[in-house]
Amino acid sequence: MNCKLCGKEAEGGEISGREAYGMKCRTCGQYVITPEAYHSELKVAGYLLSAATRLAWDNGRRIEIQTEGQEQIASMVRRPSNLFEAIDNVIRTLYDGLERMDQRFVLDEEILYPIWVACDPNELGYWLNKAAELGYLELEGGSGYVEQFLPTLSGWARAVHLRETTPLGNQAFVAMWFDDSMDDVWANGIKPALERAGYSPMMLKAAQHNDNINDKIMAEIRRSSLVVADFTGQRGGCYFEAGFALGLGIPVVWCCKIEEKEKLHFDTKAYSHIFYSNPANLKELLYDRVQATVPLKKQPPQSTT
Ligand SMILES: [Zn+2]
Incomplete structure (x- = not known):
């Protein structure tokens, strides 16, 4: 069976017990498609679905x-709106994934192009070669769609700059009291609610004794597109982090255990808080609030024509 999305040869077969094909494509990953969809024309550009x-x-x-x-x-998926954005996305992923700083990138454009929402391997190849022109990569050789590049000083500088300044898209920073009594709230309330809403939650409890924690916190807030602040325990740090996020224009969701409602600081009491009685309750309320007020930044699909 050929992959419906990219057209290339793929493994596929009927899923037992239901009318659908399970597909396994090197480029598009594994997905399920109904026979009706498989045998009719796609409604959107295939590369966006890939x-x-x-x-x-x-x-x-x-x-x-x-x-x-x-x-x-x-x-x-978010299609980059111009060449520089496309190059930045690629550079960031490549350098963030390096184990060794002098490691070679061996890139099979035919398999990798959907990761950065390129139209096809040729477009990804163009991005990579323009990145090399800017000095972000050094072309070392290759054949066909497999090219090899080396990291460069400019590429490293760009990747570090991007890491420090641009939101990750779906990271949600969680400001809360680092007390063991809050573990349950984190594990069974905040974390699952954010994950269900499509966010990747980031909480820094493990790093709390590190001297540079404040720098790290501010860097992570900058990279986040949402901040969830829980004021249970009335920690000054949570107020600081929520205020820092507001100043950067990042939406903040305010939460607090219901029994501490009256203890909330006067200056921020006016913000609409989620008051919860237990983690399960918070999980539902937080999911609804995030869905209703701060949808993930998405861009409408663009046609290839
Ligand atoms: Zn495919």
Whole structure:
């Protein structure tokens, strides 16, 4: 069976017990598609669906493609709006993934292009070669769609700059009291609610005794597109972090255990808080609040024509 999304040869077969094909493509990852969708024309550009299925699969999820709802799946991915944004996305992923600082990048453009929402391997090849022109990579050789590059000083500088200044897209920073009594609130309330809403939650309890924790906290808030602040325990740090995020224009969701409602600081009491009685309760309320007020930044799909 050929992959419906990229057209290349792929493994595929009927899933037992239901009318759907399970597909396994080197480029698009694993996904499920209904026979009806498989045998009719796609409603959106295939590369957008390739990117959505690939990114989901790399995160351990299989997307199901039906005849309806393809636009919504495509809208989960963000197509770079210009060449510099495309190059920055690639540079950031490549350098962030390095184990050794002098490690060679061996890039098979045919398999990798959906990761950065390129239209095809040729477009990714163009981005990589323009990145090399800017000095962010050093072309070392290659053949066909497999090219080799070395990291460069400019590339490192760009990657470090990007890491420090741009939001990760789906990171949500969680400001809360680092007390063992809050472990349950984190594990069974905040974390699952944010993950369900599509965010990757970041909490720094493990690093709390590090001297540079304040620098680290501010760097992580800068990289986040949402901050969840829980004021249970009335920690000054949480107020500081929420204020810092507000100043940067990052949306803040305010939470507090119901029994501490009256202890909240006068200056911030006016913000609409989620008051919860237990972690399960918080999980539901927080998910609803995040869905309702701060949808993930998404861009409408763009046509290839
Ligand atoms: Zn494919």
